[in-house]
Amino acid sequence: AQSVTQLDSHVSVSEGTPVLLRCNYSSSYSPSLFWYVQHPNKGLQLLLKYTSAATLVKGINGFEAEFKKSETSFHLTKPSAHMSDAAEYFCVVGSNYQLIWGAGTKLIIKP
Amino acid sequence: DAGVIQSPRHEVTEMGQEVTLRCKPISGHDYLFWYRQTMMRGLELLIYFNNNVPIDDSGMPEDRFSAKMPNASFSTLKIQPSEPRDSAVYFCASSLGPFNPYEQYFGPGTRLTVT
Numbered sequence: 668a669q670s671v672t673q674l675d676s677h678v679s680v681s682e683g684t685p686v687l688l689r690c691n692y693s694s695s696y697s698p699s700l701f702w703y704v705q706h707p708n709k710g711l712q713l714l715l716k717y718t719s720a721a722t723l724v725k726g727i728n729g730f731e732a733e734f735k736k737s738e739t740s741f742h743l744t745k746p747s748a749h750m751s752d753a754a755e756y757f758c759v760v761g762s763n764y765q766l767i768w769g770a771g772t773k774l775i776i777k778p
Numbered sequence: 779d780a781g782v783i784q785s786p787r788h789e790v791t792e793m794g795q796e797v798t799l800r801c802k803p804i805s806g807h808d809y810l811f812w813y814r815q816t817m818m819r820g821l822e823l824l825i826y827f828n829n830n831v832p833i834d835d836s837g838m839p840e841d842r843f844s845a846k847m848p849n850a851s852f853s854t855l856k857i858q859p860s861e862p863r864d865s866a867v868y869f870c871a872s873s874l875g876p877f878n879p880y881e882q883y884f885g886p887g888t889r890l891t892v893t
Contacts, residue, residue: 699880710782710869710884711821757821761880765834768821 669694669762673769681777686730686745688772690758693739699761700741702732705771706754714756717741728752750776782885784870790891796858799888802851803872811882812845812855813869821869827853828875860892 674689692698702714715726722734728751732743741758753776758769783802791797803810811826825835830847838845842861847853857864867889871882 701880710886711871711882712884713881716881759880765823765826766880766882770820 669698669760669767671758671760671767671769673756673758673772675772676770677773677775679775679777680748682750683747686743686748686752686774688743688756688758688774690741690743690769691739692741692758692760694760694762700732700734701759701761701766702726702730702741702743703757703759704754705757711757714743748774748776750778752776782870782872782883784868784885784888786888787886788889788891790893791860792893793861794859795892796856797860797864797890797892799855799868799870799890801853801855801870801885803853803870804874804883805851807872807874807883808850809873809875809882810847810853811871811873812853813871814866815869815887816866824855857890860890862892865890865892 670693672691680686697719700717703711704714705711714730715724717724717734725731730745732741734741755771755773757771760767785800808829812824813821814824815821824837825845826833827847843857845855867887869884869887871884873882
């Protein structure tokens, strides 16, 4: 069975500092992995996706994620946080035409 | 493209009333998904369609919920009768399958409040 665990419910960083949002997955075969972002009172937007090509995946707004099979991780990073990055981020596993969602990590940006 | 369109954006209704939520997927997408999001339970998949046919409705909470997709450009989620615990944000999403079923495009959501 597929599952996904986001290790932090909230992450707080200062503007201009790096961002790290952690995600671990469980999958019986090579997974499709995604990060989605939800800004306050908005819908969900695909940030980036991993589908067994390059292990370092670049997404929108300067975010990237690295697929590490040995660690079953797919952490999301950004070198320098911006105020507009404040949102909730979801790590997602694709399985059987469905998306299995993590619980979400709320990213707080301090000025 | 206008993206996934949902209506209404906000709905306030009284317990016992029928509620109908509407969704227009992105043209050409052949998968359509209905989700519900609450603080307590997070994001839950309710049902999804492929080529207008319901494929998996195991997430539909109970018989009060029903979903239809009469054609490729329109879907409805109906709750009858509504209850306060149905209060949530309901999202519709579509994707271009079968090779990209996971790259889902979400609508803005319908915020439902049942009093």
